[in-house]
Amino acid sequence: MIVRTIKVDQLARVEGEGALKVVARDGVVQSAELNIFEPPRFFEALLRDRMYSEAPDIAARICGICPVAYQMSAIHAMEDALGVVVDGPLRDLRRLLYCGEWIESHTLHIYMLHAPDFLGYAGAIEMARDHADIVRRGLDLKKAGNAIIALLGGREIHPINVRVGGFYRAPRRRELQPLAEELKRARDGALATVRWTSGFDFPDVARDYEFVALRGDGEYPLNQGRIVSSRGLDIAAAEYDEHFEESHVEHSTALHAHLKARGAYLTGPLARYALNAASLSPLAREAAREAGLGPVCANPFRSIIVRAVEVLYACDEALRIIDQYEQPDRPAVDLEPRAGVGFAATEAPRGMLYHRYQLHADGKIADARIVPPTSQNQPSIEEDLKIFATAWLDLPDDALRHRCEQTIRNHDPCISCATHFLRLDVDRGG
Amino acid sequence: MSTGADSAREGPRIIVLCIGNPQRGDDAAGRAVARALRALLVDVEIIEEEGEATRVLARLEVADVAYIVDACVFGAKPGDIRRFDASTGPLPRAAFGASTHGIGLAEALELARALGVLPSRCVIYAIEGGTFDIGAPMSPAVAAAVAVVADRLRVDILGE
Numbered sequence: 077m078i079v080r081t082i083k084v085d086q087l088a089r090v091e092g093e094g095a096l097k098v099v100a101r102d103g104v105v106q107s108a109e110l111n112i113f114e115p116p117r118f119f120e121a122l123l124r125d126r127m128y129s130e131a132p133d134i135a136a137r138i139c140g141i142c143p144v145a146y147q148m149s150a151i152h153a154m155e156d157a158l159g160v161v162v163d164g165p166l167r168d169l170r171r172l173l174y175c176g177e178w179i180e181s182h183t184l185h186i187y188m189l190h191a192p193d194f195l196g197y198a199g200a201i202e203m204a205r206d207h208a209d210i211v212r213r214g215l216d217l218k219k220a221g222n223a224i225i226a227l228l229g230g231r232e233i234h235p236i237n238v239r240v241g242g243f244y245r246a247p248r249r250r251e252l253q254p255l256a257e258e259l260k261r262a263r264d265g266a267l268a269t270v271r272w273t274s275g276f277d278f279p280d281v282a283r284d285y286e287f288v289a290l291r292g293d294g295e296y297p298l299n300q301g302r303i304v305s306s307r308g309l310d311i312a313a314a315e316y317d318e319h320f321e322e323s324h325v326e327h328s329t330a331l332h333a334h335l336k337a338r339g340a341y342l343t344g345p346l347a348r349y350a351l352n353a354a355s356l357s358p359l360a361r362e363a364a365r366e367a368g369l370g371p372v373c374a375n376p377f378r379s380i381i382v383r384a385v386e387v388l389y390a391c392d393e394a395l396r397i398i399d400q401y402e403q404p405d406r407p408a409v410d411l412e413p414r415a416g417v418g419f420a421a422t423e424a425p426r427g428m429l430y431h432r433y434q435l436h437a438d439g440k441i442a443d444a445r446i447v448p449p450t451s452q453n454q455p456s457i458e459e460d461l462k463i464f465a466t467a468w469l470d471l472p473d474d475a476l477r478h479r480c481e482q483t484i485r486n487h488d489p490c491i492s493c494a495t496h497f498l499r500l501d502v503d504r505g506g
Numbered sequence: 507m508s509t510g511a512d513s514a515r516e517g518p519r520i521i522v523l524c525i526g527n528p529q530r531g532d533d534a535a536g537r538a539v540a541r542a543l544r545a546l547l548v549d550v551e552i553i554e555e556e557g558e559a560t561r562v563l564a565r566l567e568v569a570d571v572a573y574i575v576d577a578c579v580f581g582a583k584p585g586d587i588r589r590f591d592a593s594t595g596p597l598p599r600a601a602f603g604a605s606t607h608g609i610g611l612a613e614a615l616e617l618a619r620a621l622g623v624l625p626s627r628c629v630i631y632a633i634e635g636g637t638f639d640i641g642a643p644m645s646p647a648v649a650a651a652v653a654v655v656a657d658r659l660r661v662d663i664l665g666e
Contacts, residue, residue, distance in 0.1 A: 184560065188559075188560070199613070200613075200617060201613060201616040201617050201620055204617055204620035204621055205620045208620060208621050208622065211617070211620075211621060212621060215560060215563065215564075218560055219564065232561070233556075233558075
């Protein structure tokens with residue numbers, strides 16, 4: 077047997093480059109266009125003719141911040157195609173892994189990218205000079221998320237222990253105990269984060285979004301659930317293509333997703349919270365109440381609080397899973413390749429992530445479709461800009477640019493970074 | 507991320523942090539230095555990272571002495587080598603590739619400084635890159651610079 081090992085640490089660095097064009101006429105914003113670059117289309121072609129078992133690791137390379145989300149949507153879609161249901165401790169371990177990613181990704185966004193907007197700093201560095209303890213708390217919290225992924229996934233980013241059917245190795249119960257200690261400290265930090273963010277000064281705005289998220293069977297959604305909306309949609313992932321469509325727009329290399337019936341919609345923390353708040357853990361529910369969130373939060377600037385509540389929930393849920401965990405007899409279920417089509421949607425930190433795969437009888441991928449959350453949220457982000465910027469047109473360009481950047485950051489698109497490279501063209505018409 | 511470890515030994519903890527993306531042309535420079543150094547230094551922690559700031563920060567905060575290698579873009583000739591002492595001031599941010607979310611090495615160093623965890627000695631070797639295309643090989647000039655930087659680090663660390 078010849079063993080050949082090929083190591084690829086990272087295929088594509090997902091960087092953000094964004095440009096925003098606001099056109100105003102007579103004190104009214106006529107159009108707001110967010111131009112972004114997004115690579116998943118390339119991955120869909122790359123996946124063709126690869127084995128079904130390779131999809132999780134290939135898809136994970138789409139994002140360095142949320143690789144678990146891409147792995148999870150890929151494995152669930154493949155298991156759907158192969159007619160397999162993975163349950164019990166393996167299902168719980170997947171949920172635990174996803175909790176790690178939520179903690180890591182949300183905390184990065186809250187502390188490094190979003191909070192400086194509210195506290196009047198240019199960025200996290202400037203904020204750290206005045207609030208070192210707070211930034212340290214954020215970094216410690218993020219480390220707890222990293223620790224979950226490192227333990228279950230084999231390393232902190234682009235986990236290598238995830239496979240269609242389960243894991244390559246399931247941890248022993250006692251291996252999870254040190255993680256529990258770290259997560260208890262993290263939970264305290266998460267609760268402090270909810271309280272901290274709820275004290276920020278928020279613009280008093282609200283949007284009439286159609287929220288779209290998964291709804292689990294009594295559990296806050298991560299890996300599974302039906303796709304539901306605040307306007308009555310209630311479908312299985314297999315019906316996604318019947319109800320949603322993507323279109324190309326001239327100003328962006330990312331496709332824009334729409335509900336065929338009603339147009340723009342919003343996925344992500346605000347949507348998950350609006351559609352699943354009752355399924356949060358008691359501690360997270362109470363923290364949300366204390367923070368003044370109410371049953372629905374339609375102010376995108378307050379999404380930072382909802383993210384903090386979700387971090388708290390993820391710590392709580394991770395601790396629950398660790399407490400109840402019993403090592404399974406086998407780390408994965410058996411799979412037999414067969415021809416078929418599989419669908420799955422999971423909840424990436426920044427929103428719903430849909431995958432569809434068509435398989436040949438030998439298990440090779442005939443066709444792949446990946447709809448990332450940023451594609452889905454882009455029309456709503458542009459609508460936010462159009463609506464909010466009208467009220468800000470009196471501001472000088474610098475201040476207007478900052479408000480527009482913040483409006484984009486509210487949704488933590490995978491191009492959050494773009495905010496630092498944002499070029500703003502304001503055409504005020506004369 | 508590999509660690510060539512001997513973290514239990516006494517004395518200051520010295521790390522060599524080699525940053526880059528091996529699949530992006532000359533951005534692989536830092537990672538290539540790590541491989542070259544492992545043949546030259548057996549008793550030093552050599553760490554490879556892709557450049558995400560909080561991960562870099564986590565490496566820095568537990569080190570007493572850090573040597574860092576990364577590719578840069580100053581607009582000079584590919585393979586040019588620059589040496590910075592971070593303890594005396596910030597790196598020019600624009601010259602160092604932004605990592606995911608636009609926070610890279612320069613930002614990680616400044617965060618470490620703001621949080622009071624910047625190693626007391628923190629030296630950066632920056633290798634000018636020419637191409638950063640996906641899948642591109644490292645250019646010959648940068649490959650030559652990799653060997654030079656590895657040797658300079660050997661001298662810096664071993665003092666000979």
